[in-house]
Amino acid sequence: MAYQSPISPGYSWYEATAGERPAYPALDGDLTVDVVIVGGGFTGLSAAVHLARAGADVALVEAHRFGDGASGRNGGQLGTGQRAWAEELEAEFGFARAKALFDLAEEAKAHLLEFASTNGIEIDYMPGQISVAHKRRFVDDYKAHADVMASRFGYPHISFMNREETAERLGTGAYFGGVRDTGTGHIHPLKLVIGTARVAAAAGARLFENTKVTRLTSEGKVRVETASGTITADKCLVAVNAYGGNLEPVSAAHVMPIGSFIGATVPLGKDSPVIPGGESVDDSRFVVRYFRKSKDGRLLFGGREIYSVSTPGDIKNAIRRQIAELYPALKDVEITHAWGGYVGITMPRKPFVREVMPNVISAGGFSGHGVMLSNFTGKLYAEAVAGNRDRLKLLEELKVPQFPGGTRFRSVLLFLALNWYALRDRL
Numbered sequence: 053m054a055y056q057s058p059i060s061p062g063y064s065w066y067e068a069t070a071g072e073r074p075a076y077p078a079l080d081g082d083l084t085v086d087v088v089i090v091g092g093g094f095t096g097l098s099a100a101v102h103l104a105r106a107g108a109d110v111a112l113v114e115a116h117r118f119g120d121g122a123s124g125r126n127g128g129q130l131g132t133g134q135r136a137w138a139e140e141l142e143a144e145f146g147f148a149r150a151k152a153l154f155d156l157a158e159e160a161k162a163h164l165l166e167f168a169s170t171n172g173i174e175i176d177y178m179p180g181q182i183s184v185a186h187k188r189r190f191v192d193d194y195k196a197h198a199d200v201m202a203s204r205f206g207y208p209h210i211s212f213m214n215r216e217e218t219a220e221r222l223g224t225g226a227y228f229g230g231v232r233d234t235g236t237g238h239i240h241p242l243k244l245v246i247g248t249a250r251v252a253a254a255a256g257a258r259l260f261e262n263t264k265v266t267r268l269t270s271e272g273k274v275r276v277e278t279a280s281g282t283i284t285a286d287k288c289l290v291a292v293n294a295y296g297g298n299l300e301p302v303s304a305a306h307v308m309p310i311g312s313f314i315g316a317t318v319p320l321g322k323d324s325p326v327i328p329g330g331e332s333v334d335d336s337r338f339v340v341r342y343f344r345k346s347k348d349g350r351l352l353f354g355g356r357e358i359y360s361v362s363t364p365g366d367i368k369n370a371i372r373r374q375i376a377e378l379y380p381a382l383k384d385v386e387i388t389h390a391w392g393g394y395v396g397i398t399m400p401r402k403p404f405v406r407e408v409m410p411n412v413i414s415a416g417g418f419s420g421h422g423v424m425l426s427n428f429t430g431k432l433y434a435e436a437v438a439g440n441r442d443r444l445k446l447l448e449e450l451k452v453p454q455f456p457g458g459t460r461f462r463s464v465l466l467f468l469a470l471n472w473y474a475l476r477d478r479l
Contacts, residue, residue: 057120059295062367062391064125065316065352066242073246076118076253079263079281085109087437088276088283090265090299091291093123094241094422095415097248098430099289104255106438111283112257113276115264119245121295125393126423127314127342127354128238129181129332130164132207133157135401135421139200147204154205156446160428161236164244167427173247176240176347180331184218184230190336191215191229198231209235222333223325224378238332238344241423248427268300270409286411289433293416293426294396302408305454306398307417312354313392315371317385319349326351326379340420341374351375351382367392395420398452405429405447413444417452 055073056063067073087103089096092114103110118124133154134141141150168175185191198212210233219225221232253259267277274288290300294309320326327333332344341355355374367390376383397419398404404417413436415429432444 057116057125059116059120060125060391060393062313063389064242064314064391065346065350065389066124066240066391068389070240070242070246073117073242074250076249076259076261079113079260079278079283081281082283083111083258083281084284085111085258086285087111087287087289088113088274088285089289089291090268090276091121091289091293091295092118092249092259092261093121093291093293094245094248094426095293095430095433096289096291097245097252098427099291099433100252100257100259100430101248101255102431102434103437104252104257106434108434108437110257111260111285112252113260113263113265113278113283115262115295117261118249118259119242122293122312122393122395122422123426124242124245125314125391126241126312126395127332127344127352127420128241128423129334129342129344130161130236130238130424131181131334131421132161132210132233132236133205134425135419137197138205139197142204151205152446154207156428156443157425158207160424163431164239164424164427168239168244168247171247171251173244173251175244175247177237178239178330178332178344178347179234179237180329181233181236181238182213182218182221182230182327182331182333183233183335184213184222184227184333185336186227187336188228194229194231207235209233221329221331222327222378226378227335232331239423244427265299268412270412274411287437288412289430290408290412290414291416291426291430293418293422294394296416300408300412300414302406303404303414303416306404306406306452307396308398308455309394310397311392312395312420313367313371313390314352314354315368315375315387316346316389317351317353317375317382317387320345320351320382320385321349324349326382341378350388351385395422399455400450400452402450402452403429403447404452405444405450406452407448415447 086109089112201207276283334342343353398417401419
């Protein structure tokens, strides 16, 4: 029987193709360590690697299995820079800070690829990403973006595409133009999760799956309580992102879950006109559509979103309808796998990194841009524990307000607001 995440709907194509997925024991008894990490996704596992390699005694607990949340079930696209375009950050922060944030993200990209290569993790990297305008009035912004990236931010890998080139590179005339980025690409995210866990364990980190944290306190020492034992530590990283529930109220007020859902088709064949160059694609909708082809030629298409933590019905048909809007010839394509995960977003779509209680730092809210940023944030946390907090502070100092409405009305207000933006996508 195929394994299916207990916290995310659907058996993913990633799970079907990830190969061996080692299991780690549950916590059994009490521990005292230097650092305890809550959450076994990209951020937590990366932090565990770098802490253990620096000589820290580190324990990591995950409520389910590593990668069961968004880290093992996402779109796999790396992107470039932060979630917001660099020129948008410059308008908000000025050039120096915008450039520092951009450079940090570029280092995150290079680090991810170097980490995988050095540690023998096959992540199925495929180069290229295309970002496209679903409305004609956005095209000039994409053209200006390509110019700004080359002239002001020293990034020459983005080129503008007119409507004809866009149609040729995507195999659909549904978009009006966009940009092509040859300096990034896309990966198999669950393979990265599995490989990072293996590296962390080899470095000496103590890893525990199926160990849900029931209480987190910090009074002199940090105490992480579970049903099967308590971990006491000097410091703690909370890296649960969209899956924190009420474990830690400050993070819950700033990071909200959005359900995002993906379908994988049968292989389309070598002569398919769909994305012949193999790039990943994202579009300009607020409810973004993101898609790419796998190494074996399947279309992996994401775009079905819900703004709550409930499970939608009939993911396959909802995804198939969206595919058919772009590729009418695929209106009856077989979808072999359909799955979802919950992405942590913040109001300004900037990462939330903050000390939420003494010696406890929470990191999340990467807002759909976390494949490379979350991994690197784990490394930056390890740097901070070792005494250099300067680079982590670039993220800590980002202004991320709470979602309005308090505990009772926050989800309702988010649902209304984001469905309004989804309506605007169609107008």
